[in-house]
Amino acid sequence: MTKSTHFKSPCASRRAFLRTASMLSLLGSAAAPFALNLATIGAAAAQTARSDYKALVCLFMNGGNDSFNTVLATDPTSWSAYLRLRGSPDDGVIALPAPGNPGGVLPIVPKTAQAGRRFALHPNLSQLKNLFDAGRLAVVPNVGPLVVPTTATQYLARSVPLPQKLFSHNDQQSLWQSSMPEGAKSGWGGRMGDLFMASNSAPIFTSISVSGNAVFLAGQLINQYQISAAGAVPIEDLHGELFGSSASANALEAIISNDHSNLFEKEYAAVTRRSIAAQSQLATGLVPAGAAGVPDPTRYDSPRRGGLARNALAVQLQTVARVIASRSALGARRQIFFVNLGGFDTHDNQLGRHAELMAQLDHAMAYFDGVLGNLQGSDLRSQVTLFTASDFGRTFRSNGDGTDHGWGGHHLVMGGAVRGQDIIGAFPVTGLDHPQDIGGGSLLPQYSVDQYGATLASWFGLGTSQIAEVFPGIGHFANRNLGFMT
Numbered sequence: 001m002t003k004s005t006h007f008k009s010p011c012a013s014r015r016a017f018l019r020t021a022s023m024l025s026l027l028g029s030a031a032a033p034f035a036l037n038l039a040t041i042g043a044a045a046a047q048t049a050r051s052d053y054k055a056l057v058c059l060f061m062n063g064g065n066d067s068f069n070t071v072l073a074t075d076p077t078s079w080s081a082y083l084r085l086r087g088s089p090d091d092g093v094i095a096l097p098a099p100g101n102p103g104g105v106l107p108i109v110p111k112t113a114q115a116g117r118r119f120a121l122h123p124n125l126s127q128l129k130n131l132f133d134a135g136r137l138a139v140v141p142n143v144g145p146l147v148v149p150t151t152a153t154q155y156l157a158r159s160v161p162l163p164q165k166l167f168s169h170n171d172q173q174s175l176w177q178s179s180m181p182e183g184a185k186s187g188w189g190g191r192m193g194d195l196f197m198a199s200n201s202a203p204i205f206t207s208i209s210v211s212g213n214a215v216f217l218a219g220q221l222i223n224q225y226q227i228s229a230a231g232a233v234p235i236e237d238l239h240g241e242l243f244g245s246s247a248s249a250n251a252l253e254a255i256i257s258n259d260h261s262n263l264f265e266k267e268y269a270a271v272t273r274r275s276i277a278a279q280s281q282l283a284t285g286l287v288p289a290g291a292a293g294v295p296d297p298t299r300y301d302s303p304r305r306g307g308l309a310r311n312a313l314a315v316q317l318q319t320v321a322r323v324i325a326s327r328s329a330l331g332a333r334r335q336i337f338f339v340n341l342g343g344f345d346t347h348d349n350q351l352g353r354h355a356e357l358m359a360q361l362d363h364a365m366a367y368f369d370g371v372l373g374n375l376q377g378s379d380l381r382s383q384v385t386l387f388t389a390s391d392f393g394r395t396f397r398s399n400g401d402g403t404d405h406g407w408g409g410h411h412l413v414m415g416g417a418v419r420g421q422d423i424i425g426a427f428p429v430t431g432l433d434h435p436q437d438i439g440g441g442s443l444l445p446q447y448s449v450d451q452y453g454a455t456l457a458s459w460f461g462l463g464t465s466q467i468a469e470v471f472p473g474i475g476h477f478a479n480r481n482l483g484f485m486t
Contacts, residue, residue, distance in 0.1 A: 053327055054383050054460055057320055057337045058189060058216055059313075059365070060177075061390040063344030064169070066354055066403050067410035068396055068441075069096055070125070071139050071423075072105055073430045075118040081431035085397060085441070092400035094350050096123060108132050110139075110423040117427060124303065124358040127366035128412070135420035136369065136381065137412060138484045141427050142436065143452050144392060144408035144445030145175040148476045152435055152444050167405040169345070172391045176449055177216035179473060188453050189336045190219030191470040192460065197222050201331025204278045208323060210316040211340035224338075225278060227323070229315050231286045285329030287322045293375045294321045300363035304356045313341045313364035321371045324384065334460065344390060350402035365414055382416030385485070387456060389449075396432065396441020407438065408445035411452070417459060417486050424484045450474045451482055459485035 072082065079098065087095035097104040105120035106129045119139075121129050131137040145163040154160045164181045165171035171181040178184035190207055197203035197219075207217040207224045217224035256269045256276075290296050297314035301307075316339040323335070341360060346353050365386065372381045393409025408428075428436050428443055436444045450471040457467050458481055467474060474480055 052333050053324075053335075053380075054333075055320075055324055055335045055337060055385075056189070056192075056456060056460055057317075057339065057368075057384065057386040058177075059361075059386055059388050060173075060211075060214070060216070060338065060340045061344045061357075061361075061388060062173070062340055062342040063346070064172075064391040064394055064405060065344045065357075065388075065409060066346055066350065066394040067390075068394065068403075068430075069094070069350075069354055070122050070358065071141070071410045071427075072096070072120050072122075073117055073427055074099055074105065074107065074120045075116055078117065078430035085431065092398040092402075094398050094402065096351075109421075111421050112423065114423070114427055119423065119427065122355075122358045124355055125362045127362045128414075131366065131369060131414060132421055136416060136418060137414050138418050138420050139410055139423045140413060140447065140452060140482065140484055141410045141423060141425060142393075142408040142443050142446045143411050143449060144443070144447075145172065145179075146445055146448035146450070146477075147473060149448075150444065152438055155438055155444060166407060167392065169391050169405075174215055176389050176391065177214065178218075179450065179471065184215050184218075186218045186220055187214070187216035188457075188470050189214075189216040189338065190222055190224060192457055192462065193217065193222040193224075193334075193336055194219040195462065195466055195469070196334035196460075199333045200335075202278070202281060204274065205282070205323070205330045205332055206334065207336050208320075209338040210319045211338060214338045214340075217336060217338050227282070227319060229289070229319050231282060231319075231322070281330070282326075285326045287325040289318060289322060292322075292325045293377070294318060294325055294371055297364070297367045300359055302356060303359055304352060311360050311363050311367075313339065313360050314367045316340070317364050317368040318371070321368065321375065324372075324380065325375055346394070346402045347399065347404060348401040350398075353402075365412075369414060379416070385413065385415035385417060385456065385459065387411065387413045387452075393443055396430075396437075396443075404440070406440075406442035408436070408443035413456075413484055419484050419486050422484075424482055447482060448473075448477060451477055451480060454480050455482045455485055 083095055085091065087093055099105050099107050099120055103123050105123055106126060107118065107120045108129060110119065128137055147161040147163060150160050150162070155162065163175055174180060174182045174184050178187040193207040197206045200206050203222065204225050207219065207222050209217050209224050209226045210228070212226065214224065256272045287294060297311055297318055299308035300311045300314070302309040320337045320339065327335070341357065343353065343357055368386065369381065372384050373379050388411045390409055393406040394403035395406045425446065428446070432441050436446065438444050450473050454467050454471050454474050457470055462470065467480070
């Protein structure tokens with residue numbers, strides 16, 4: 001990147017500092033170890049949190065989703081090319097059955113017609129088809145990392161700046177989440193969190209991962225908070241034995257309870273106190289699973305197992321819904337979440353593996369939409385937007401049993417504020433040797449991740465200058481809002 005990624009927002013930073021300092025001051029003395037006064041923190045922001053709340057949920061499909069079998073063009077010309085390249089026994093059959101056939105792809109009719117084109121979703125996305133038809137799901141085709149608008153000729157000649165280390169899992173995951181290759185210190189979700197943390201009574205609950213550490217949520221100021229389906233995770237054995245020694249536990253308690261001149265001890269104590277304080281607040285305020293309109297997910301129909309199975313992605317989204325249901329107790333007005341579904345690196349056995357992943361995706365997203373539709377008696381679907389992301393798309397050409405690493409891919413955006421029942425922009429040509437094919441059917445993106453993210457950021461409440469802070473490269477693109485949010 002040619003621009004600096006150091007973000008300056010003095011007013012927001014000062015307010016965040018004051019709020020955080022105020023929160024930590026409530027920790028009190030050793031007589032009341034690390035407890036937060038939940039009523040004091042939450043009461044002032046409770047009404048505002050209910051009326052002016054928004055959340056973004058990044059659903060990352062880890063491994064690189066084959067979007068050519070997720071959203072398909074089914075007009076005769078496109079379908080003929082699809083069957084020729086993906087349905088040939090000589091090339092390895094990874095084609096799906098045609099519309100109308102048993103187990104065939106599911107037709108969708110976007111509001112914006114594309115001359116001569118027809119479209120469908122994977123056969124296992126029946127609930128997402130219903131959400132599309134209901135106007136709460138949109139398709140954003142051919143999105144991927146770009147430094148500047150790029151043509152295939154420019155790509156092949158290397159005549160414009162290109163994203164670093166294309167086709168590498170780790171680097172492309174990082175580019176999607178942060179606009180930088182592996183080693184990035186902050187992601188665009190975390191940078192948005194930096195700008196909104198001051199509006200939350202407890203800034204620590206601004207950026208929340210339900211799937212381990214994610215660079216997407218790392219900010220310059222904000223620290224991502226990691227939770228699990230069990231909710232807040234306490235520090236084990238704080239007052240008992242540590243590493244098998246009560247003396248070690250006593251030493252740790254002394255370190256975090258006292259003032260220190262040693263900078264390392266001081267920072268370690270501060271971090272640990274924040275962790276304990278957040279655990280205490282979340283343990284008190286988090287809505288239990290199965291309560292307040294957050295039912296346990298049903299099991300999904302697993303194509304590979306041939307029966308009902310637990311959906312780990314749906315459980316992650318249940319945890320997100322529980323935190324959203326607790327927004328008043330947490331004093332939260334803006335929150336950004338990260339969930340993850342792995343297994344998309346389908347170099348082999350793609351038909352079976354991808355069918356299983358689509359069934360999980362369909363079940364989990366439909367569950368989340370249903371919960372948001374009646375969360376504590378309110379419909380929050382217009383206040384919460386879920387969007388998909390992935391390492392990259394895959395090649396259109398089969399490798400014999402699957403597909404290889406590509407570039408651009410099609411993505412889904414779900415929510416009541418989404419311009420649903422539509423495909424946003426021109427859907428790429430199906431096949432090979434077209435203007436967006438850079439080899440093997442790997443798509444040159446028509447939309448950058450920056451444009452995709454900036455559209456979400458605008459809905460979330462960021463102004464033009466703030467969006468430029470979060471996405472330093474957005475200035476290279478004339479269209480900075482793709483229009484898929486209402």
